[in-house]
Amino acid sequence: MPRKRPTDQGDELLARLGSLTAQARQRAEQQRTQVELAIALQRGMLPRDLPAAPGLHLAVRYAPANLGLNVGGDWYDAFTLPDGRIGLSIGDVQGHNIEAAAFMGQVRAGLRALASVTGEPGELLARTNDLLISLGSDLFATCTFMRLDPATGVLESARAGHIPFVWATADGKSGVVDDEGGPPLGIEQGMDYPVSRHRLTTGGVFVLLTDGVVEGPSLTVEDGLDQVVRLAGIAAVAGLAAHSLAAAVIKGAESVGHEDDAAVLVVGLDGPAAQP
Numbered sequence: 001m002p003r004k005r006p007t008d009q010g011d012e013l014l015a016r017l018g019s020l021t022a023q024a025r026q027r028a029e030q031q032r033t034q035v036e037l038a039i040a041l042q043r044g045m046l047p048r049d050l051p052a053a054p055g056l057h058l059a060v061r062y063a064p065a066n067l068g069l070n071v072g073g074d075w076y077d078a079f080t081l082p083d084g085r086i087g088l089s090i091g092d093v094q095g096h097n098i099e100a101a102a103f104m105g106q107v108r109a110g111l112r113a114l115a116s117v118t119g120e121p122g123e124l125l126a127r128t129n130d131l132l133i134s135l136g137s138d139l140f141a142t143c144t145f146m147r148l149d150p151a152t153g154v155l156e157s158a159r160a161g162h163i164p165f166v167w168a169t170a171d172g173k174s175g176v177v178d179d180e181g182g183p184p185l186g187i188e189q190g191m192d193y194p195v196s197r198h199r200l201t202t203g204g205v206f207v208l209l210t211d212g213v214v215e216g217p218s219l220t221v222e223d224g225l226d227q228v229v230r231l232a233g234i235a236a237v238a239g240l241a242a243h244s245l246a247a248a249v250i251k252g253a254e255s256v257g258h259e260d261d262a263a264v265l266v267v268g269l270d271g272p273a274a275q276p
Helices: 006-045 098-115 121-135 221-238 242-256
Strands: 056-063 075-080 086-093 141-148 154-160 166-168 174-176 196-199 205-209 262-269
Touching: 056 075, 056 242, 075 098, 075 262, 086 098, 086 205, 086 262, 098 121, 098 141, 121 141, 121 154, 141 205, 166 221, 174 221, 205 221, 205 242, 221 242, 242 262
Parallel strands: none
Antiparallel strands: 056 262, 075 086, 086 141, 141 154, 154 196, 166 174, 166 205, 205 262
């Protein structure tokens, strides 16, 4: 049986390499298309406008994952409740794909719809949790929901497996809220979500965020939260605007080396020395 000539073997090898290269390009293009679709879904589901109230300042920032072609299901939201108070939410869906982005839209839409029935944070998260379970998805989401009265600064908050938020006051105090949370949404039916109450004082800020802001290869969650606490404390004392603080916090996420989406929602009230 005649042997193949070296030239024939080389041609066969080149043909195989060409086929593998074409397949790799096709897979990369398909993945890129899926990511672009997920990002479009994500951006289309996030609010275009934020509610306004005398003395209230809201600012948001969002940065996509900076690792490969991943895209997550992080979201933020702010809207006016039927009683005139402001509903605020931030959260993160498990996974990094189109399904996660679509599920994020379901969670956000469910929160908004159920908020027309009850704006009480604990009850709202409990109802949203049961709704998501009824949809039969394998995904779950962490979330913080707040109800804020801009006239008094009174804020009620409940957490579903989400990282706590940061606070700072104009007199130089700052920290991470130490409250009791419940489990993530969409895991088990009939869960309770404890409600904590706070007051947003004049010149003070609350910073809600997702774990992509404070956790990465170069930083632990605890150290990342400490970093945001320092930024919030400086901003409150200096009277910096909410959008300046939000920009500084999301900029800090770059130093974390975040491998997940990063979302920030800053809530502030007019201070005596507010600066643009």
